[in-house]
Amino acid sequence: MQIAHASTESLREWEAQLTAEFQSYKNAGLNLDLTRGKPSGEQLSLSDAINEILAGDLSNETDTDLRNYGGLDGIPECKRLFAPVLGVNQDEVLIGGNSSLTLMYFAVLFALHQGFGELGDSWASEGGPVKFLCPVPGYDRHFSVCEHLGIEMIPVGMDDNGPLMDEVEALLKADASIKGIWCVPRFSNPSGIVYSDEVVTRIAKLGQIAGKNFRVFWDNAYAVHNLDDNAPALACLMTACRAAGTENSVYLFGSTSKITYAGAGVAFAGMSPANLKAFKHHLGMTQIGPDKINQLRHVRLLKDSNGLAAHMRQHANVLKPRFDIVLNSLQENLADTGMMQWTVPQGGYFVSVDTLPGLAKKVVAMAAEAGVKLTPAGATYPYGKDPQDCNIRIAPSVPTLDEIAKAMDVFVCCVKLASVQQKLAA
């Protein structure tokens, strides 16, 4: 039944039922957690061979000793493995340490304070404010990089095709102090959508209309993280940039944090050779080089694109049933109620749901009261401010199937109760 058409009498009846149900969850002393987009122990174990895979054999393709210093941009076999994940050439990729966030932080930092070598001076040298476009809902750690470095964030909306490109282009034309845009183009965090081909093409052309030294920060964190085999593909950004002559306007990122070990994987960045030259110069001031031994472990484990795809299918086997529980629960309990909208992701780590306006914080607080932890409402918006207070990110990867089912029962109850109470108070 649609909440909008419910009589006050029905609403009161619902409220009583739901309050009793909510109370029973509170009494149950639950302790469930749907907050973190991280792999489960079962997923991590898929890569445990990595811990002995180098035993007695460090053979590799370089003529240097991987145990020693050097090799700022990583080992060639690792570049060959991960360049296709980003869709760049092997001379356009750098393999780093265990954190793509660190590569992104450095990329923003260097652009802000140190500039682009032959390609241009730093954003700060222009003297004015520096601004980023932030498609919302988005990834909180992108936003905290901007906040930490004093970069002003401008939220822009998204639909099922990606960022609202009319809006993006209009903003860029109007304000040359906008220097960047954060994108999670495939299985976007948190909405799960995949940018359409048209959106990718228009993003590749932003470098033509933006101000000086604009960069797209393309965090392809879930590039190969399909939940099923027929998940939509993502068009290749660098190919579109080559067609548009804007290769220097994009930085691409990825990592194996959700492929091998979340805490001990390898990260990578893709850039035009000119960008890479400047980035490597600056990165070389911060380190001698990444852990090449761990890079070799990854090559031994995953081997090539086929090995990687097979490995990711094993992840999907673990993840898919968890997503199904969440999506089935939403469908069975909230479809046709008018209380909630959600996406049906075919990959990634999240289900993004929207409550009725003004209820996200309340639902998260109620769920916590009943022993179900959810990501704080607003976390998916710059400065933690969701103007509609409606978006909630559900991350079902870690709990067991039973725990997710129980947590969703609680969540559904909270959504319904909050919605009914709001309607009654209106």
Added chain:
Amino acid sequence: MQIAHASTESLREWEAQLTAEFQSYKNAGLNLDLTRGKPSGEQLSLSDAINEILAGDLSNETDTDLRNYGGLDGIPECKRLFAPVLGVNQDEVLIGGNSSLTLMYFAVLFALHQGFGELGDSWASEGGPVKFLCPVPGYDRHFSVCEHLGIEMIPVGMDDNGPLMDEVEALLKADASIKGIWCVPRFSNPSGIVYSDEVVTRIAKLGQIAGKNFRVFWDNAYAVHNLDDNAPALACLMTACRAAGTENSVYLFGSTSKITYAGAGVAFAGMSPANLKAFKHHLGMTQIGPDKINQLRHVRLLKDSNGLAAHMRQHANVLKPRFDIVLNSLQENLADTGMMQWTVPQGGYFVSVDTLPGLAKKVVAMAAEAGVKLTPAGATYPYGKDPQDCNIRIAPSVPTLDEIAKAMDVFVCCVKLASVQQKLAA
């Protein structure tokens, strides 16, 4: 014979002999390298067990899964292992990734742009220039961090006890824009000296006389890198700071780059709890956490302070004969010539030599001509400028014993020939 007392005739005779010798080296087509302070393959192999040490067993002291995200400051058993290396408490240490240079870069960056949390605002917020004292000769990568971040460097002299503290204190009293000093306190890079107890005590008191938010950057890179068992100890800086009430004025750093694998070790930082709180806040904007799996490998391999000491003795067994060749060659060939001064390090990776003023670049160029690569003259000074043009850093760890002997023959010949030619031209 002292060059100062040599007759023109003797000098001409020398020049002829040395020129012939130099020509014979050039004809020999040598290809030797004394440039890099890095471990040899033999040293790296001492740690090869690290590659299989976790096979089938990731047991550890935390209640979290080390394979997953989290743990920004490292695992407790690794803190227990390395806190004593820095001489700090376990709640004063953070274990990072594979690069102490990265920790140092971040420490300077955060101090410059983001500040110290409750302890104070950023250096940049004061509006004026930011300056560092740089005891010379020193480590070029410290200087490049300053240069990269736009920090002005002021060289200060050193003697066998460490930096010239009268000079350091006078500069700090006179100029509140001096915000830091770089120190390599044990087996200093490159001079090999160990700071005396008095110098350590005076450095601990700098926080009392320096301007606001001054920090000592104490890079104890060679803390346990003795060449023999009776090498001088270093007084504990943090203990001296506790006595002086200046715990917040120092950052300490170290790593296993020259203990296990140079490219795949772990780095650590020591700080007062107040400093650590602010540092961790900022570091958390750049990453989720370090590679904890590699930290566990290190604990398994080195175990405890005794295990670490035993491991370092094996390094010394490989390194000591190499240093002996260098030092014996200098002693046999250049003692009492007045052409060269040098230090006799009891640890670390370098022998620092001083030519007669104005000859370092020439000697390095001549050696290169004869197939012996040396660290570029001047590299041990801020901006690459050695005002006396006399310091050369010799790094004998990588070549074989025969190669070092041959390289030293060439080096000695170059020093003598350059000195004689200079004297003749005077």
